[in-house]
Amino acid sequence: MTKVFGAVTALKDMQLSVKSGRVHTILGENGAGKSTLMKILAGVYQPTSGSILLDGQPYAPTSPQDAARAGLTIVFQELSLCNNMTVAENILATREPSRGGFINDKALVRKAAELVKELGLPVSVTTRVGDLSIAQRQLVEIAKGLSIEAKVVILDEPTSSLSDSEAEILFEIIARLKARGVAVIYISHRMEEIMRLSDDITVVRDGNYITTRDKTEVTIAELIALMVGRDMNEIYPAREVAAPATTKGPVLAVKGLSRGDEFENVSFEVRPGEILGFFGLIGSGRSEVMNTLFGIARASAGTVAIDGKEVTIASPVDAISRGIGFATENRKEEGLVLGHSVESNISMVALNRFSSPLGFLKRRSERQAANAEVDRLAIKTASLDISAGSLSGGNQQKIVLAKWLLTQPKILILDEPTRGVDVGAKFEIYKIIRQLAAEGTAILLVSSELPEVIGMSDRVVVMSEGKVTAIADPDQMTPEKIMSFATGFTS
Secondary structure (H helix, E strand, O other): OEEEEOOEEEEEOOOOOOOOOOEEEEEOOOOOOHHHHHHHHOOOOOOOEOOOEEOOEEOOOOOHHHHHHHOEEEEOOOOOOOOOOEHHHHHOOOOOOEEOOEEOHHHHHHHHHHHHHHHOOOOOOOOEHHHOOHHHHHHHHHHHHHOOOOOEEEEEOOOOOOOHHHHHHHHHHHHHHHHOOOEEEEEOOOHHHHHHHOOEEEEEEOOEEEEEEEHHHOOHHHHHHHHHOOOOOOOOOOOOOOOOOOOOOOOEEEEEEEEOOOEEEEEEEEOOOOEEEEEOOOOOOHHHHHHHHOOOOOOOEEEEEEOOEEEOOOOHHHHHHOOEEEEOOOHHHHHOOOOOEHHHHHHHHHHHHHEOOOOOEOHHHHHHHHHHHHHHOOOOOOOOOOEHHHOOHHHHHHHHHHHHHOOOOOEEEEEOOOOOOOHHHHHHHHHHHHHHHHOOOEEEEEOOOHHHHHHHOOEEEEEEOOEEEEEEOHHHOOHHHHHHHHOOOOO
16 A cells, blocks of 8 residues: 655555454554554545545545444544534444434434443433543544444544543453454554554554564564664653752642632642653642643632732733743644644744844744754654644644644643654653653643653642642652542542
8 A cells, every 4th residue: 555645645555454352553653654554444535546445445545434334433543523512423424323314312312321331331321522621522423433334444643632431341342243243443652551452463664564473472572663663762851950949939829729610629749850740530629720820710718829929811822921831632623733844833932032123024033943843853744834733643743833833832731742642752742741741841630651650750739629639749659549539549
């Protein structure tokens, strides 16, 4: 299979053989060609050359609907839901039950509810999707894909925004699919998850097929080396300078911060050069606290002080002017303008740096700065002029990070900064985070990946049900202790 986009060869002589009743993982860095291959299988793209057989018969879908009729369905990494429609309407979109030429709403709700119950998903089918959390939307996306009886199910980063408990629901669903003889093609960057679920693993790199291995015949270290083309001795790079002393004055001090029933009495401090981790299960209030600090939401009580001076942050503009940057969890809706170019997305928050005294934009300076960030974060893009939405999810995440690095913030909030990013790219992002801390940036690192929080943080704020249950120092940061605080079970 070969796929060429203009001057870019996304796939070159790719091959794949998937068997019924087995989970076949596709492993590779961002930009390696995984999503391109999956979109060809799903009928979104047509190959430049090459052929596919499904059950021994020629298979050449021209659309996802065509693929579904043939027995292949895909759950995309990027959500493709309509936020103004209900869960039921999204799950059965284009396949709604009808009566007399009109959609049968009662049958629609009943059919969707039966599927959601069968899958064990904790969502109501009458809820508007826009009112759900990102994790709940991901579950709806999965339900939508599995609403079609399929011989082959493709799951592209399905756990990227799920908590451990929600991921377990998905793993049970996968086990049932295998038992029914369904072939599951799985894409994930979480190595422990891959080793748990996979039967077969195919590694791709730079659009080329590398190898296929039985899970029992390969180690995580070997897979990483095959994927990135080099050994990865350390996933979490060492500090460049010592962690700041706790006696040093905080750049950000939060006291008694509350907002309705989302969180209450949240207090913490972060010092220049410190990486303060935030960990909690879905619904713990972590992201809501960050939204409030950035002025997206207003606090109902509490104070925020920057450099010892109490401030009121009424909007994101206030936050940015005070030196706060915020790489949000939801890059697609909150972090990027997908239709705009890579360059404009990187520079949009820092345009004042490229403005002349008369208000004209210095385009050459803007382009040089954007180019520098692309090189710094190893963003894989054919040019600065293509749309951000055309890049892989991991490269989009890097653009979000580049946008805020360009503002040179004194406080940088990173909410799930490596979500959907491969191991090699994670290492690059971790090095940038370490470098920023060494330069004196105070970093609030929110992550649902416990190893990431422990591996990168100087201290960890643990939250459960809207409250801070612990602020753990390094000698306390064992997975067991942090998880006990996150679940509220501390006895």
